[in-house]
Amino acid sequence: MDQGKIIIISAPSGCGKSTIINAIMERGNVDMHFSVSATNRAPRQGEVNGVNYHFLSDQQFRDAIARDAFIEYEEVYPGRFYGTLKEEVEHRCRMGQTVVLDIDVKGGVRVKEMYGDRARSIFIQPPSVDELRRRLESRATDSAEAIDQRVSKAEFELSYAPMYDACVTNDDLASAIADTEREIKEFIGK
Numbered sequence: 001m002d003q004g005k006i007i008i009i010s011a012p013s014g015c016g017k018s019t020i021i022n023a024i025m026e027r028g029n030v031d032m033h034f035s036v037s038a039t040n041r042a043p044r045q046g047e048v049n050g051v052n053y054h055f056l057s058d059q060q061f062r063d064a065i066a067r068d069a070f071i072e073y074e075e076v077y078p079g080r081f082y083g084t085l086k087e088e089v090e091h092r093c094r095m096g097q098t099v100v101l102d103i104d105v106k107g108g109v110r111v112k113e114m115y116g117d118r119a120r121s122i123f124i125q126p127p128s129v130d131e132l133r134r135r136l137e138s139r140a141t142d143s144a145e146a147i148d149q150r151v152s153k154a155e156f157e158l159s160y161a162p163m164y165d166a167c168v169t170n171d172d173l174a175s176a177i178a179d180t181e182r183e184i185k186e187f188i189g190k
């Protein structure tokens, strides 16, 4: 049976990763399915359960770990867990479909190791850390404390960039969308 492919996309928070993924999905030039992760963090305004994430309670997340429901999961922020559900990925892969994962750097590197040549890992980076802080502040969805946390996390995440198959700098959004789409198309076409 044909084996589907996995696209792994990681980026420090605020680098436009979700915007880029959504734009590519909406353009419809590439046939890929978004894997909806599970998390125990609260939904942000506008986020929809089952669309952006499967929002679970702490207990539900622990139960999912216990029944081996995850391909991988990480405590991305203290007490905040995120995991890729087997049910989001495995049956699509069996049907030969391409699945896109929006996951953190540790999860991204782990999934790449698991899937090898069947996966392409793409790292989206900000033009600079200062620019990233400015974007997070203008997004105004997080407190000042959360922004500080995300910026120091970004510095750590940037050190993983060399472990990815490809890096895209999001300086200009339209170019970053086009570059990411090209990377994906090239890989799927193989």
Ligand code: 5GP
Binding pocket: 010, 011, 012, 013, 037, 038, 041, 072, 073, 074, 076, 082, 083, 084, 085, 102, 103, 104, 105, 106, 107, 108
């Ligand atoms: P946010 O809370 O901003 O939506 O996401 C925080 C971080 O968690 C992002 O870096 C995002 O890519 C990552 N993330 C989302 N889903 C998963 C997942 O299933 N596994 C892992 N390891 N990280 C995830």
